[in-house]
Amino acid sequence: MLSHLLVALGFASDPSPPTPADHYLPATVDTVKWGIFDGDAEPVMSMKSGETVTVEVVSHHSAHDYAKMIRGDPAVEAIYAWYKGESLTEKATPKTPGSGVHICTGPIEVEGAEPGDYVQVEIQELYPRVNPESGKTYGTNSQKFAGYQFRVGHEDESDYPKRVGTVWASSDENGTHTEGVQEAITVFEFVTAGDKMAWGKPVHMYAFPTIEDAGGTIRTYDGMPGVVIPHKYNYGYNMVPIDGPVTYPPGFDGTTIIHDGSGNSGVINYLDAGLEWKVALRPHLGILAVMPANSANYENGNPGVGGANTIPPSRFGGNIDNWRIGKGATMYYKVEVDGAMLVVGDTHAAQGDSELAGTAMETSMTAKLKVTLHKAASLPSLVKPLTGPLLETYDSFVISGFAVPDYLDTLADKPSAIFAEGASVDLALADAFVKSRRFLMSYFEVTEEESIVIMSTSVDFGITQIVDGNWGVHAIIPKWVFSEDMVPYDYKCTQNPAGTMKTRSRRLDVDGRKRKLQGYGVQLDPEQIAEALFRRVTHLNNILPTHEELMHKWVDAKIATVEKVLHPEREPIPSAIKKALLKSGAMTPVHGTKYDQDEDRPGEIELFNKGLI
Numbered sequence: 001m002l003s004h005l006l007v008a009l010g011f012a013s014d015p016s017p018p019t020p021a022d023h024y025l026p027a028t029v030d031t032v033k034w035g036i037f038d039g040d041a042e043p044v045m046s047m048k049s050g051e052t053v054t055v056e057v058v059s060h061h062s063a064h065d066y067a068k069m070i071r072g073d074p075a076v077e078a079i080y081a082w083y084k085g086e087s088l089t090e091k092a093t094p095k096t097p098g099s100g101v102h103i104c105t106g107p108i109e110v111e112g113a114e115p116g117d118y119v120q121v122e123i124q125e126l127y128p129r130v131n132p133e134s135g136k137t138y139g140t141n142s143q144k145f146a147g148y149q150f151r152v153g154h155e156d157e158s159d160y161p162k163r164v165g166t167v168w169a170s171s172d173e174n175g176t177h178t179e180g181v182q183e184a185i186t187v188f189e190f191v192t193a194g195d196k197m198a199w200g201k202p203v204h205m206y207a208f209p210t211i212e213d214a215g216g217t218i219r220t221y222d223g224m225p226g227v228v229i230p231h232k233y234n235y236g237y238n239m240v241p242i243d244g245p246v247t248y249p250p251g252f253d254g255t256t257i258i259h260d261g262s263g264n265s266g267v268i269n270y271l272d273a274g275l276e277w278k279v280a281l282r283p284h285l286g287i288l289a290v291m292p293a294n295s296a297n298y299e300n301g302n303p304g305v306g307g308a309n310t311i312p313p314s315r316f317g318g319n320i321d322n323w324r325i326g327k328g329a330t331m332y333y334k335v336e337v338d339g340a341m342l343v344v345g346d347t348h349a350a351q352g353d354s355e356l357a358g359t360a361m362e363t364s365m366t367a368k369l370k371v372t373l374h375k376a377a378s379l380p381s382l383v384k385p386l387t388g389p390l391l392e393t394y395d396s397f398v399i400s401g402f403a404v405p406d407y408l409d410t411l412a413d414k415p416s417a418i419f420a421e422g423a424s425v426d427l428a429l430a431d432a433f434v435k436s437r438r439f440l441m442s443y444f445e446v447t448e449e450e451s452i453v454i455m456s457t458s459v460d461f462g463i464t465q466i467v468d469g470n471w472g473v474h475a476i477i478p479k480w481v482f483s484e485d486m487v488p489y490d491y492k493c494t495q496n497p498a499g500t501m502k503t504r505s506r507r508l509d510v511d512g513r514k515r516k517l518q519g520y521g522v523q524l525d526p527e528q529i530a531e532a533l534f535r536r537v538t539h540l541n542n543i544l545p546t547h548e549e550l551m552h553k554w555v556d557a558k559i560a561t562v563e564k565v566l567h568p569e570r571e572p573i574p575s576a577i578k579k580a581l582l583k584s585g586a587m588t589p590v591h592g593t594k595y596d597q598d599e600d601r602p603g604e605i606e607l608f609n610k611g612l613i
Contacts, residue, residue, distance in 0.1 A: 035099030036307035043109035049373035061362035067234035072133025081251035098302035100310030104345030129364035144358030214254025284326035286346030301414035312470035385442030401432025
C-alpha cells in the first residue's frame with residue numbers, strides 16, 4: 001500500500017511495455033477525445049476499486065514531425081488522419097471549435113463511485129511509446145503563442161525587446177512573422193544508456209511556418225495541433241536526413257506550406273542552433289482528472305464545443321502540468337459524477353516549473369495506474385480538508401492553487417474568459433495559501449499561527465505553470481516537518497563526503513504512520529502492527545517484550561533467517577554480510593575487534609533503529 005511513497009524521476013529501467021495490469025486501455029479513435037472533458041461521454045471501460053489499468057496516451061504534438069512520431073504507428077496514424085477537404089469536425093478524431101489541444105484517453109468508470117467520494121490514483125509506471133518502425137521515441141517542445149516570452153519585454157528594446165503583437169498572435173495581418181516573435185519547435189530524441197532512457201537530446205529546431213491545413217484554413221501560429229508539418233526529409237542530427245524524402249500518404253498530405261514566416265515561399269526555416277545540450281527526463285502526466293459535473297457550462301459563449309476545454313485546470317484536476325505527477329506519485333480527487341469518469345492525457349517527458357514557453361517536452365506514453373475508491377461515509381482524514389486535488393510523493397504533500405479555483409462556475413456566463421481572467425500568479429498564490437492553511441490546520445491539527453509560520457519557514461511555494469489559462473502555484477509541504485524522528489533534514493544542495501547529492505529522509509514518524517494507517521482504514525497503532533509482525537517473524541505467541549527486547553529478538557530473527565537461507569551450515573553471521581552491515585552503519589562493532597570504531601557504544605545490531613527492517 002505504501003509503494004507510492006517511492007518516486008522515480010526517470011523512465012522505468014527499460015522502454016518495454018508496462019507490467020501486466022487488471023485492464024488495458026489502448027488509445028484509438030474510439031477511446032480518445034480531442035480537447036474536451038465531455039460530461040455526456042459514455043465510459044470506454046470500467047474498473048473496480050483496487051484494480052490497476054494500463055492506459056495509452058498519444059501526444060497532441062505528434063504532427064510536428066510525422067516521420068518520427070506518427071509514421072509506422074497504426075493507432076497514432078488513425079487518430080491523426082485528416083483528409084483533404086475535411087473540416088476539423090469531420091475528421092476521424094473530430095475537434096470542435098473552442099476546444100482545447102490535448103488528446104485524452106477515457107473516460108474510465110470506477111464502479112460504485114458517487115459524487116462526494118474520493119478516488120486515489122497511484123501512478124505505478126510510466127513508459128515512453130516506442131515507434132514500431134524506428135524503435136525510438138521522440139518528443140517536441142513548442143515555444144507557443146501562449147508562452148510567457150510573449151508577455152514580457154521592454155518597449156525600448158533594451159535587454160529583452162518587447163515582442164510585436166499580442167500573446168495570442170505571432171505574425172502581422174499578412175501572416176508574416178515579425179522579427180523576434182517566431183514560434184520555435186524543437187524535436188527531441190530520447191537517448192538510451194544501456195537499457196535505460198537517459199535524457200532528451202535536441203535533434204533539430206525550426207520556426208513554425210505559415211500553412212494551409214487540410215480543411216483550407218490558413219494557420220500562422222501553432223494553435224492547431226492536428227496539422228501535420230510537411231518536412232521534406234526526416235532530419236536527424238546536424239540536419240542530416242535519416243533516409244530519403246518523406247512520402248505523405250492520403251490523410252497526411254493535406255498541409256501546404258505558404259511561406260516560412262519571413263516571406264520565403266514554400267519552405268520551412270530550420271534554425272541555426274548548436275543544440276549542444278540535453279534535458280533531464282521527468283516523465284509525468286500533464287492531465288489526470290475526474291469528470292467535472294459542470295463541464296456543460298463551457299457551452300456558454302462557446303456553443304457546440306461539446307464539453308469543457310482541456311487547457312485550464314480546476315478543482316477536478318485536469319491540466320495541472322506539475323512534473324511531480326510522475327511514477328510513484330499519488331493523486332486524490334473528489335468525485336463529481338457517477339463513476340468518477342477518469343481521463344488521462346498530455347504526457348510529458350520533461351518540464352520545468354512554470355512551463356514557461358507554453359509547452360513541455362511533449363510525447364506519447366503509457367501509464368499504469370492503480371485506482372482506489374474512498375466512500376464519502378468513511379473518508380480518510382487526509383482528504384477531508386481538501387477543496388481541490390492533492391498530490392502526495394514519498395516525502396511531501398503538494399497543494400495545487402489556481403487563479404480561479406472553480407472557473408466553470410465562477411465564470412459560468414462565459415467560462416472561456418478564463419484565458420484572460422486566470423492569467424495571474426497573485427491569484428494562484430492566494431488560492432495555494434488558503435488551501436495549504438486549511439490542510440495544515442485540519443490534517444496536522446495546528447493552529448492558524450502555526451500554519452503560517454510553517455508555510456513561511458518550511459513550505460516551498462512555486463509556479464506550476466503560467467500558460468494554461470488558469471495559472472497555477474503549488475505548495476510543497478515536507479512530511480519531515482511533522483516527523484518525530486531526530487534525523488536531520490538533508491537539503492539537496494548539501495553534499496555528502498563522497499561528493500554525491502544527499503536525498504531527503506524517507507522515513508515517516510509514528511504519528512505519520514498512524515495517519516497513514518488510518519487513511520487506509522487500518523485502526524491498529526504502529527505498536528500493535530509491530531507486535532503482530534514480531535509474532536509472524538518469530539512464531540512466538542508470548543506477551544510482547546519491551547521495546548529493547550523486541551529490537552534484539554526481531555533483529556536476531558531477521559539475521560537468523562538470512563543465515564539459514566544463505567549458509568544453513570553456519571551459526572554466526574556470514575562475514576560478507578557482517579562486513580556490509582558494518583560498513584553501512586547498520587551494525588555497531590563489538591569492542592575489541594578490528595571493526596570497533598566507537599568506544600562509547602555497546603556492540604549491537606541497530607537495524608531496527610535505523611528503519612532498515
